Amino acid sequence: MLIAVVCVLVSAVPVAADDDVPLIADMDIEALLEQELSNLNVDDFYLLEHLIDIDNKVKDQQSRMYGVRDEANRIFESFGAIETQILLDRQQSETVLDKAFEKVVRTYNAPAEPGHEEEPVLADPPKDVLLGAATRGDLEGVEMIAPASIPQAVDPWPTDEREFEGPSVLVLLLEELERSQANQAELRETLKDEILALGAQLENIEESENELEAAIRGLRAELVAINAREIEWDPESITPETIILPSSAPITSGWGRRWHPILRKMRMHYGTDFDGARGSPVWAAHQGVVETATYMKDFGRIIVLNHGNGFSTLYAHLNKIRVKYGEVVRQGQRIGDIGSSGLSTGPHLHFEIRIDHVLRNPKKYLPY
Incomplete structure (x- = not known):
């Protein structure tokens, strides 16, 4: 296993x-x-x-x-x-x-190379242009007069003629x-x-x-x-602090005011609900005597166990009751099956506990 x-x-x-x-x-x-x-x-x-x-x-x-x-x-x-x-x-x-x-x-760190600056070349003064000679009337040496030269644009940045093979x-x-x-x-x-x-x-x-x-x-x-079930309890030692869970199902609703799904109004919920499957076992939370085993309008099939000294437990909405009035039951004995009788929207066990005949919150005593 x-x-x-x-x-x-x-x-x-x-x-x-x-x-x-x-x-x-x-x-x-x-x-x-x-x-x-x-x-x-x-x-x-x-x-x-x-x-x-x-x-x-x-x-x-x-x-x-x-x-x-x-x-x-x-x-x-x-x-x-x-x-x-x-x-x-x-x-x-x-x-x-x-x-x-x-x-x-x-x-930025490359040094300048000295000694390569070219000295300016002093050229002979150019011959007079034709217009100047004509205004002075000096045309004797006209064959020696050279026309003014046409200036050529000079590109100071040399062109790199290399071509890249493929993209950058x-x-x-x-x-x-x-x-x-x-x-x-x-x-x-x-x-x-x-x-x-x-x-x-x-x-x-x-x-x-x-x-x-x-x-x-x-x-x-x-x-x-x-x-x-194997334990025989002394009546004087039966207390709410020694109860066991009445069902193995998870708790889905506890003590307090809540919206009633059938009556459609806020109402005090005086117990604890266990959301179990129909037919699942319900056990006696403690040793006691069956005080009630009947059917009620609200609770449906219901069992009440009297444990003595004003201590009792209630089990409601049962599908089946397995005990009779006046019967002595042991703690852990199967007393009924989970159902949905009475005012209920689905299979569950409604469990209540009374101490000194007064309703108490079961969650404070359940070993959950």
């Missing part, structure tokens, strides 16, 4: 002191289980259904955890791909920046960086989806854990009820 169930079953084994609790590893689990199961009555074999339910929940939890692990691995792979791409981008960016700084430093390396690097950023954006979107999926799976696991916890708690309550 699975470990969780083993832990539940052996919890009923008597232990010495809190500081001397035996370890499961030190026990003969199979022998103890065989001994404990041999003490069950035929009516107690509904426990097998709960054991199967717990086993199925553990298996389901395991399969969901495998799914979470696979999803987490995919997320880690996406993180790795993004991290690798960012590293490459960083390396290329550093390369471009280093080369740019190196070029700037070389340009810097342009290529920038284009590659753009592609890298686009890929990273796509990976990030994928990563977001994977993280959302992982979150949903984790929520499913949490829900599964809550269901498993409820199933284990319910089985523990059933085992406590079974063991309680």
Whole structure:
């Protein structure tokens, strides 16, 4: 049997002191289980259904955890791909920046080469132009007069005649960086989806854990009820502080004012509701005498147990009553089945407790 169930079953084994609790590893689990199961009555074999339910929940939890692990691995792979791409981008960016700084430093630190400035050449004064000679009437040496020269535009910056083969390396690097950023954006979107999926799976696991916890708690309550039947209580030692849970179902509604779903108005709720399946067992919270076993308009099928000294418990909305008026019942004895009789919207057990004949909040005394 699975470990969780083993832990539940052996919890009923008597232990010495809190500081001397035996370890499961030190026990003969199979022998103890065989001994404990041999003490069950035929009516107690509904426990097998709960054991199967717990086993199925553990298996389901395991399969969901495998799914979470696979999803987490995919997320880690996406993180790795993004991290690798960012590293490459960083390396290329550093390369471009280093080369740019190196070029700037070389340009500003290069020394001027002395001795290459050309001395101005003194040229003979040019001959007079034709217009000047004509105004002076000096045309004797007209054949010697040279026309004014046409000035030519001079480009002071020499042209580099070299041609690059292919596009600029810097342009290529920038284009590659753009592609890298686009890929990273796509990976990030994928990563977001994977993280959302992982979150949903984790929520499913949490829900599964809550269901498993409820199933284990319910089985523990059933085992406590079974063991309680073996105890013969002294009437003077029966107190509200020593009651057990009347049902293994989870509590869904407690003491206080609430909206009544049938009467459609605010109304005081003087008990605790256990949301169980129809036909689930209802146990006597303590040893007592059946004071009421009848049908009422509001409560439907109802049982009231008198435990003595003004202490009593009430069980309402039952599907079936298994005891009779005046009968003495043991703590943990099955006295009825959960139902939906009376003013009820669904199967549940309504449980009340009176101390000194006064209604009290059951949650203060229930070992829940």
